[in-house]
Structure formats: C-alpha cells, structure tokens
Amino acid sequence: MKNRNEIAAVEFPVSPIRIRQCKCGCGYEFQPNRKDQLYIDKRHYDFDYNQNKRKVKNKHIIETEKQLRLNNRVLEKHYKAKIESQKKEPVKCYFDILKAEAFSTKNYMGISEEGSKIFYFLYDYYYRLFRNTNNQLIIEIYKHK
Numbered sequence: 064m065k066n067r068n069e070i071a072a073v074e075f076p077v078s079p080i081r082i083r084q085c086k087c088g089c090g091y092e093f094q095p096n097r098k099d100q101l102y103i104d105k106r107h108y109d110f111d112y113n114q115n116k117r118k119v120k121n122k123h124i125i126e127t128e129k130q131l132r133l134n135n136r137v138l139e140k141h142y143k144a145k146i147e148s149q150k151k152e153p154v155k156c157y158f159d160i161l162k163a164e165a166f167s168t169k170n171y172m173g174i175s176e177e178g179s180k181i182f183y184f185l186y187d188y189y190y191r192l193f194r195n196t197n198n199q200l201i202i203e204i205y206k207h208k
C-alpha cells in the first residue's frame with residue numbers, strides 16, 4: 064500500500080520528466096533520466112527488441128500457414144462438390160473460380176514432377192494447372208490416398 068509521500072511523489076515528480084510506463088510491456092513505471100528514455104534499462108529494451116523480432120518472424124509463418132489452410136479448404140470444397148458426379152479423379156475446375164475464393168498458387172507444401180506434369184501439394188489435396196484449347200486456365204484436383 065502506498066503511503067502519502069509516495070502518492071505525492073507520483074503526482075508531483077521531483078524530476079521535470081514525468082514518470083512513464085516501460086515500453087517493453089512489463090507494466091512497471093519508472094522515472095526516466097532523459098526525455099527519450101522509453102525503457103527502464105537495457106535489459107527491458109533488449110527484451111522488447113527480441114519479442115518484436117520474434118513477432119515479425121512468426122507473423123510471416125502465421126500468414127503462410129493461413130494461406131495453406133485456405134488453399135486446402137478451397138480444393139476440398141471443389142473436390143467434394145464434383146467427385147460424386149465425376150466418379151473419378153481428377154476433379155477439374157476453372158482456376159478463376161478458385162482464385163476468386165482467395166486460392167493462391169504462391170503457397171504450397173511440396174512439388175512433384177511426373178514427366179511434363181507438375182503437381183503442387185497441400186495437406187489433403189494436390190493439384191496441377193494447365194490451359195485448355197480455349198486458353199483457359201484449368202485446375203485438376205486430386206486427393207491424397
């Protein structure tokens with residue numbers, strides 16, 4: 064519990080620089096020695112710096128994984144919608160339709176070449192792209208066995 068003197072010190076700091084909260088997120092308040100001092104000390108600064116570096120690094124991983132899951136989901140949706148009527152693989156769709164559902168060819172988990180065919184792998188499905196005689200981009204969808 065704070066006594067009267069401590070409260071007075073917070074309300075009327077002796078230093079002309081106001082007490083501020085450390086920028087690292089530790090929750091501690093401190094009396095800065097300089098106007099531009101944002102952290103209690105170098106330890107708190109380093110902690111914040113490393114945390115942010117990790118966050119930026121993970122941000123990229125998180126976004127990539129999100130896109131991979133979305134891609135997988137879009138493939139699954141079209142595969143399931145057509146496999147019943149088509150009876151056999153692969154399921155064929157216009158690529159533009161998948162693209163409109165935010166499917167992206169930038170992210171995939173693996174790649175396999177079989178002759179002139181290139182297959183791109185996702186979690187449960189894989190696909191290849193080609194142009195039909197009308198020059199439309201077609202996606203062939205397969206399910207992992």
Ligand SMILES: [Zn+2]
Pocket residue numbers: 085086087088089090091102103107
């Ligand atoms: Zn801190």
